Amino acid sequence: MTIEKKGSVRVAILGLGTVGGGVYKTIQNNRETIRKRTGYEVEVTAILVRDLEKERLLDIDLALLTQNPEDVLNGELDVLIEVMGGLEPANTVISQALRSGRHVITANKELMAKHGAELLAIAEEHGAHLLFEASVAGGIPVIRMLQGYLTANRVKGISGILNGTCNYILTEMARTGREYAEILEDAKALGYAEADPTSDVEGYDAAYKLAILTNLAYDAKIDLRQIEREGITALQAADLELADRHGYAIKLIGSARESQGGLQLSVRPRLLPKSHPLANINDVFNAVTIQADVVGELTFSGRGAGEFPTASAVIEDLTALLTGESAIRRPVWKRIVNEGVYEPNTQPGAWYVSYCCRPEAAQQIEVEWLSAMLTQRAFVASREAVQLADGAVRQSWLVGGVGEQEVRVSLQWLYKTGAEATTAVLLPVEGEIEPGVEWRQPVSSLVEETDSVRHVL
Numbered sequence: 001m002t003i004e005k006k007g008s009v010r011v012a013i014l015g016l017g018t019v020g021g022g023v024y025k026t027i028q029n030n031r032e033t034i035r036k037r038t039g040y041e042v043e044v045t046a047i048l049v050r051d052l053e054k055e056r057l058l059d060i061d062l063a064l065l066t067q068n069p070e071d072v073l074n075g076e077l078d079v080l081i082e083v084m085g086g087l088e089p090a091n092t093v094i095s096q097a098l099r100s101g102r103h104v105i106t107a108n109k110e111l112m113a114k115h116g117a118e119l120l121a122i123a124e125e126h127g128a129h130l131l132f133e134a135s136v137a138g139g140i141p142v143i144r145m146l147q148g149y150l151t152a153n154r155v156k157g158i159s160g161i162l163n164g165t166c167n168y169i170l171t172e173m174a175r176t177g178r179e180y181a182e183i184l185e186d187a188k189a190l191g192y193a194e195a196d197p198t199s200d201v202e203g204y205d206a207a208y209k210l211a212i213l214t215n216l217a218y219d220a221k222i223d224l225r226q227i228e229r230e231g232i233t234a235l236q237a238a239d240l241e242l243a244d245r246h247g248y249a250i251k252l253i254g255s256a257r258e259s260q261g262g263l264q265l266s267v268r269p270r271l272l273p274k275s276h277p278l279a280n281i282n283d284v285f286n287a288v289t290i291q292a293d294v295v296g297e298l299t300f301s302g303r304g305a306g307e308f309p310t311a312s313a314v315i316e317d318l319t320a321l322l323t324g325e326s327a328i329r330r331p332v333w334k335r336i337v338n339e340g341v342y343e344p345n346t347q348p349g350a351w352y353v354s355y356c357c358r359p360e361a362a363q364q365i366e367v368e369w370l371s372a373m374l375t376q377r378a379f380v381a382s383r384e385a386v387q388l389a390d391g392a393v394r395q396s397w398l399v400g401g402v403g404e405q406e407v408r409v410s411l412q413w414l415y416k417t418g419a420e421a422t423t424a425v426l427l428p429v430e431g432e433i434e435p436g437v438e439w440r441q442p443v444s445s446l447v448e449e450t451d452s453v454r455h456v457l
């Protein structure tokens with residue numbers, strides 16, 4: 001369906017929170033620019049909210065607000081903007097709007113990752129468009145790039161920092177030494193985190209975004225269970241400091257790599273050499289690198305969360321509909337690329353391992369654990385340790401030459417020796433590492449003091 005009345009587009013918004021507020025304000029503030037560039041006056045006809053009594057910190061005609069989705073669907077409507085989140089009622093209302101031929105714009109990554117294939121099929125069947133630029137990487141136009149530009153290229157891989165909340169938290173942990181739970185409160189106040197921030201810090205949000213990018217790039221229908229997923233909650237500020245001393249930054253990386261006829265999909269914290277382009281993407285910024293067969297490597301970066309970066313993506317979807325509806329390629333999400341679920345990687349690689357123990361046990365545990373690793377052909381590239389404010393020692397190693405499974409087995413052994421099992425961390429390290437530490441050398445008792453953290457080794 002095309003927009004009915006030339007020169008005016010009637011828009012309803014589901015949700016008036018961080019993103020909805022940004023969308024409403026942008027429509028008001030940039031009304032003239034949008035009109036000049038598209039030829040359309042944008043008219044907001046209804047806004048769905050959960051709580052009519054809530055104080056709204058924006059200048060708005062309260063008569064537009066409703067709690068009833070039927071008021072929205074049965075009212076004057078050309079384009080529905082869904083920025084309320086969650087699976088229901090979003091899924092039902094969007095399906096109904098598409099079935100009535102209305103175009104829909106959504107920022108809802110969970111919905112797109114779980115039901116995007118069905119919703120896109122409904123849109124196609126009813127001649128409507130479903131656009132979702134804001135669902136991945138906030139203001140970065142990466143969906144447009146995959147959907148509208150890279151049509152002749154074959155994508156070989158995608159990797160990136162896809163969650164603004166986690167990147168903000170990791171950046172602040174490294175910068176200030178504060179722990180993640182405290183910084184998460186700041187991320188919530190800044191409007192970066194999801195309504196349930198577990199989705200951010202446990203890596204679900206990044207996994208939804210990775211699934212959306214992968215589906216677009218490969219015309220695929222990824223089962224979210226195929227994505228190996230690990231969040232940032234096991235990391236301590238000491239890990240960020242230790243990684244820095246090894247010469248690395250820790251980033252939550254979403255990655256889709258072609259492997260053995262399928263795709264290796266993962267979201268997990270990784271150590272990136274400081275020279276790596278993604279190692280220097282900080283704060284709420286996201287970055288996405290796409291490897292394609294003709295163009296090579298493309299990297300995009302920008303603010304990945306927050307009111308206006310996300311509103312920008314939503315409004316750019318709206319203006320795309322107003323200026324070039326017929327030029328928008330309809331994505332097909334059908335191809336099954338992997339059978340079964342993720343298989344753990346057994347290839348030799350490079351790993352960061354850290355755990356906490358009491359200082360008196362540190363040396364013995366290190367020698368015994370390294371002996372166990374070395375019987376499995378591992379080598380040690382570097383080791384660092386810090387003493388924490390409570391007196392415990394966090395020891396860390398970069399080891400190579402073994403697969404992840406072997407390191408995990410050695411960690412099981414380690415737990416039995418008295419290290420605090422809940423504090424062990426095992427992360428992949430990007431790039432090549434080489435033996436650099438003579439493991440038989442005893443742990444030095446040298447202690448450097450800096451502020452509340454004392455450095456051992």
Ligand SMILES: NC(=O)C1=CN([C@@H]2O[C@H](COP(=O)(O)OP(=O)(O)OC[C@H]3O[C@@H](n4cnc5c(N)ncnc54)[C@H](OP(=O)(O)O)[C@@H]3O)[C@@H](O)[C@H]2O)C=CC1
Nearest residue numbers: 015016017018019049050051083084085107108305306310
């Ligand atoms: N925040 C960000 O930086 C980004 C968010 N997104 C996505 O955008 C969407 C919205 O996020 P955000 O703005 O942060 O969320 P908020 O929690 O700030 O806002 C949600 C809004 O939706 C309304 N709402 C929620 N559930 C219902 C319901 N069942 N019925 C009616 N109204 C409802 C709420 O109403 P009320 O005000 O009455 O409570 C509120 O206005 C989510 O899908 C999120 O994943 C995408 C990219 C970035």
Ligand SMILES: N[C@@H](CC=O)C(=O)O
Nearest residue numbers: 163164165192194305
């Ligand atoms: N909670 C998300 C918001 C944007 O998608 C994030 O932090 O990236």
